[in-house]
Amino acid sequence: MVFKVEITANEVAWYGAIVATVSMAVSLLNHLRDKATIKLKVSKVFFAYRSGLDKSLKLMAKAVNTGRRPITITSVGFSLSNKRDIVITNDNIIPNLPAKLAEGEQLQFWVEENKLLSLLKKSKTELNCAWCQDAAGKLYKKKYRIKPE
Numbered sequence: 001m002v003f004k005v006e007i008t009a010n011e012v013a014w015y016g017a018i019v020a021t022v023s024m025a026v027s028l029l030n031h032l033r034d035k036a037t038i039k040l041k042v043s044k045v046f047f048a049y050r051s052g053l054d055k056s057l058k059l060m061a062k063a064v065n066t067g068r069r070p071i072t073i074t075s076v077g078f079s080l081s082n083k084r085d086i087v088i089t090n091d092n093i094i095p096n097l098p099a100k101l102a103e104g105e106q107l108q109f110w111v112e113e114n115k116l117l118s119l120l121k122k123s124k125t126e127l128n129c130a131w132c133q134d135a136a137g138k139l140y141k142k143k144y145r146i147k148p149e
Contacts, residue, residue, distance in 0.1 A: 037067040038101075040142035042130045044113065060110040061130035063140065065101040072135040074098045076109045078116075079141070082125040086111065098135065107132070120148040 041062045047054040061078075065071050076094060077087040088094050094109045101107060120126055127146040133139050 034068045036065070036069040036071045036134070038071060038073075038132060038134070038140040039064050039066045040130055040132065040140055042142050042144040045110070057113040058110040059113050059116060059127075059144075059146070060108060061132075061142070061144075062106050062108045063101070063132045064106040065103055068103050070100055070102045072098050072100045073107055073132050074135050076107070076130075076132040078111070078130050079128045080120070080123065080125045081128050082123060084123075084125070085131075086116075086119075116146070117148050120146065 041064070043060055043062075045058050045060045046056075047058065059078075061076070063073060063076065074097065075087060076097070077085050079085050088109045088111070094107070096107075099107050116127065126148065127144065129141045129143045131139055131141045
C-alpha cells in the first residue's frame with residue numbers, strides 16, 4: 001500500500017499567510033505589553049508621624065510605573081486652568097529627581113492644600129491636573145480639579 005500526499009501551491013500559500021498573521025499578532029501583543037507606562041493617582045492626605053498627626057491637608061500625587069520597562073521621571077507638577085504649571089522642585093518633597101522607576105515602583109509628590117488654595121485664589125484660576133514627564137519628553141496626566149472658594 002502506497003500513500004501519496006499532494007500539497008498544492010495554494011495550500012502552502014494559505015499556511016504561510018496564517019503563520020505570518022499569528023506571529024505578527026503575537027509580536028504586536030508583546031510590544032503593547034512591554035511598553036513603558038505611568039499611572040497617576042491623586043488624593044488628599046494627612047501625614048501621620050510618631051509625634052502625631054500633621055494638621056495640614058496635602059494634595060498628593062503618586063506616579064506608578066505599570067509597564068515592564070524602567071522609566072526615568074525628570075519633572076513633576078500640577079497644571080492650572082490659566083495654562084500655567086506648578087513644578088515641584090523642593091528637595092524636601094521630592095529629593096530624587098530624576099528618578100528611575102522600575103516595574104511596579106512609584107514616586108510621590110505633594111503640596112499643602114492651604115498654600116495651593118491661596119495661590120489659586122490669588123491667581124484667580126483653578127487646578128486642572130497632576131502631571132509627570134519622563135526623560136523621553138512624554139507627559140503623563142491625571143485630571144483632578146480644585147476650584148478655590
